[in-house]
Amino acid sequence: MADRPLRIVIAKAGLDGHDRGAKVIARALRDAGMEVIYTGLFQTPEQIVQTAIQEDADGIGLSILSGAHMTLFPLVVEQLRSQDASDIVFFGGGTIPAEDARRLKELGVREIFTPGAPLQEIIDFVERECGKRRALAS
């Protein structure tokens, strides 16, 4: 279906330095055959969306473990809208209580993975959703 591999930006936002999860996910997606761009730490929502657009990414995965998810996830959604890039599959993970995750999904985050989510489940999600986006675009 796709002539080039899926390209995913894995991002860390705000002041949160917990990067174990983000790095593990980045490697798992890479091992599953995708191209992964890891932003490094302390990115602003604006920088993350810019990176995704410049890199022509199919998806953005944002990891937040500092408790700032209800501020930073909506800011990325807003940036994607204002940059006319809402088709980029935006998902995330971290220490995010179920109630907050439900609210974020209502706001437009496609999926929230919490600690303990199997890597395969995340890989399957990204392949399926980003694959759909590719199919629509072609």
Added chain:
Amino acid sequence: MALREPRDRPKIIDRPAGRWARKGPGAGALDRTISDVPLKTVYGPADVAGLNLPEPGEYPYTRGIHRNGYRDRLWTMRQFAGFGTAAQTNERYHFLLEHGQHGLSVAFDMPTLMGYDSDALQARGEVGKCGVAIDSLADMEILFDGIDMGDITTSMTINGPACIALAQYVAAAEKKGISRAKLGGTIQADILKEYIAQKEWIFPPRPHMRIIVDMIAFCTREMPKWNTISISGYHIREAGSTAAQELAFTLADGFAYVEACMAAGMDVDEFAPRLSFFFNSHIDFFEEIAKFRAARRIWGKHLREKYGARNPRSWQLRFHTQTAGCSATAQQPENNIVRVAYEAMAAVLGGTQSLHTNSMDEVLALPTEKSVEIALRTQQVLAYETNVTNVVDPLGGSYFVEALTDEMERQAEAYFAQIADYGGVIEAIEAGFFQREIAEASYRYQRSIETHDRIIVGVNAFAHEEAEPIDLLKITEETERAQARAVQDVRANRDADAAARSLERLQAACRDPKDNLMPHLIDCVNAYCTEGEIVEAMAAVYGRYTERAVL
């Protein structure tokens, strides 16, 4: 686990899958420690050939630094706490002290840890979330309101801006009439592990080493009861390292501080007795005990033989332990109470000097009062009911534990050699060595869970549909607005000239390596300069660190 609609529930797994389904545990992942050290079915005399065990309280302290262990003195129960505003956290401290806790331990929020004031753009969404927001001396005064700072000991977990927090603590106490010489406690201040694992840095490593040396020199001179630095493996482990990596990288950092202080002309016996350590206690019971025992032995030998320390206090590694946050699961969070109990017992059998037990809900949010109480009670049951405190190093001489202790030491020494090949800790950081080693170990561990080589109860086995969510502590947006207003009030109501002059003097000291920074920092906080302003002033001289990300 991803959230799903009710019709699409996760599959119920009622027993372990993978190799566990086919074989007994003896053939599964338990033939290796959680850090991948191969294990035999049984250990015997041949595994400890040449073992020459010292008595407890004797060099090199494998069996503990005290002859009578916990009989003379129990470990300090010290629960890490901080959230929201200084006033909210102050209330929690009063609660903990009333419930029998011995010392306080301050958790700061992310903006404070990264050197930003609560009204900074970088602070949005983060104020009061991971800990308490402390912008200026005004907040530190509120934090310790009604608490006798001369009577309790306080541990402060802060690194990048540790020198500022220490200055605020000294200033807050002296405003109450308690002299700095009377203050007991510890400040983490371990910047090397920030570059390695925790990532809460501000300045680049080389200028920051000067800040550390200044702090150690200042405390050595003026704060005789203060532990100048807490060299920490905890965060290295949380970032995904193995036990051996935690041990090796932490001790390597310790040696780097010793070398830096000696290079600045200090005598090793002047400062080494007050260096302390902070380790993680993970779920692999015996491996953790072996790690603690090996840590004491390695430190003792290096301080005596390599650095020429003559005071036995310099040879004695003292440490605080916290149970492993990364071993806790979001699924069936009550199970974490059990994990914490085992991890706490490993720390005690390993001879820890103080202990924080995690609360069951910390993987989901900041802990509630109820779960904090259970965590503290876990320590009290361990201390007063199990009777493990009566005999020193009860596992000493065990073929298995001694062999594993030797193995930990062997692996640590191999890492020291690799670090030396890079030219030292800072050079190895700059080359991304530690970051790569940890990322590799962390990925390997996650893979072992995926393949069911390792079982996590409630996650990849014995899982069930998620129950009703447990009560969680919420930090509101109002906290952020209130804290931002408070710091703006501080800036508006102080003597602006005095504040500006104190910052100028601080900058001059930053340019002069012979002028100790600490007295200037105390002047700045007394003039109510905010943390963000002080960091700006220092960054103008030192620059800011940026990391080359390593996957």
